[in-house]
Amino acid sequence: MPKIVGTRERVHQPFYDSLIRVDGSTDLRTNNLGAFGAVQARSQLFLRTGADLAISNLTTGGFFPSDQTFVTLAVRVWTYFRANLEAQAKVGNANPPLDYPIANFAAAGGSPGLVGDLVMRVHKLYHQCENQLFWQLQAGDKPQLTTFTAYTPFAGGLDGFFADSRLPRANNGVPTSSALMRLARPVLIPPRQGFQVIAQASNIGQTVGASLTEQLNGLVPDNTAVAFISGNPAGVNGFGTGTGISVGGKDQIEKDIKYLIDGIHSRDVL
Numbered sequence: 419m420p421k422i423v424g425t426r427e428r429v430h431q432p433f434y435d436s437l438i439r440v441d442g443s444t445d446l447r448t449n450n451l452g453a454f455g456a457v458q459a460r461s462q463l464f465l466r467t468g469a470d471l472a473i474s475n476l477t478t479g480g481f482f483p484s485d486q487t488f489v490t491l492a493v494r495v496w497t498y499f500r501a502n503l504e505a506q507a508k509v510g511n512a513n514p515p516l517d518y519p520i521a522n523f524a525a526a527g528g529s530p531g532l533v534g535d536l537v538m539r540v541h542k543l544y545h546q547c548e549n550q551l552f553w554q555l556q557a558g559d560k561p562q563l564t565t566f567t568a569y570t571p572f573a574g575g576l577d578g579f580f581a582d583s584r585l586p587r588a589n590n591g592v593p594t595s596s597a598l599m600r601l602a603r604p605v606l607i608p609p610r611q612g613f614q615v616i617a618q619a620s621n622i623g624q625t626v627g628a629s630l631t632e633q634l635n636g637l638v639p640d641n642t643a644v645a646f647i648s649g650n651p652a653g654v655n656g657f658g659t660g661t662g663i664s665v666g667g668k669d670q671i672e673k674d675i676k677y678l679i680d681g682i683h684s685r686d687v688l
Contacts, residue, residue, distance in 0.1 A: 490605040501536035573598035
């Protein structure tokens with residue numbers, strides 16, 4: 419189909435890419451989950467080609483096709499975490515063990531219980547993403563904007579009080595237009611110029627649990643429902659008698675982190 423020479427249309431169209439989008443059902447250190455493997459301390463976004471729409475809406479990796487341009491007016495970071503309490507664990511003395519929802523794993527034997535621990539880890543992920551995850555927008559191989567997550571609120575999504583601790587309602591910023599971080603000067607992505615976003619995780623200390631990358635990859639405690647979360651032998655009624663030190667495993671926490679550039683997309687008219 420031929421294009422109308424000298425005529426272009428300008429539309430408001432945000433573009434996004436995902437650092438991670440998983441349901442927490444596997445240990446990312448040992449197995450990939452869909453398009454995602456283990457999260458690294460340094461990751462590059464907007465380089466995928468033909469990704470699923472839930473992951474990215476940029477059809478070509480690293481640049482806009484043809485003579486398309488983009489004027490970035492604002493940037494946003496989306497964070498979403500939720501403990502999947504409907505997921506089931508194989509516990510008990512039966513052979514094979516029976517499946518029970520995670521919601522059944524309440525406190526036992528002085529342990530906080532798997533439910534309480536997962537809820538605390540969901541809140542912890544929100545805090546860790548705010549202060550441990552740094553973003554750099556590059557256009558034409560030049561850094562254009564370097565920030566951390568708290569500086570780039572999403573200005574949309576769920577918000578409110580924690581009326582039910584099992585279903586946290588929080589995100590990066592209050593969902594109002596006034597919370598949007600608008601750029602002081604627009605960032606232009608000219609025709610056929612490459613662009614990308616670099617996500618850099620900077621841990622706070624070396625202690626267990628202080629690393630955001632470890633938490634995103636599925637760090638879980640060795641003290642409740644051990645047969646389920648770590649693969650170790652089950653204790654009485656399926657609850658382990660471990661040390662409480664975190665080990666790699668499947669944490670059953672849904673995780674979704676996206677970087678979004680918001681602005682004006684200019685393209686040919688066909």
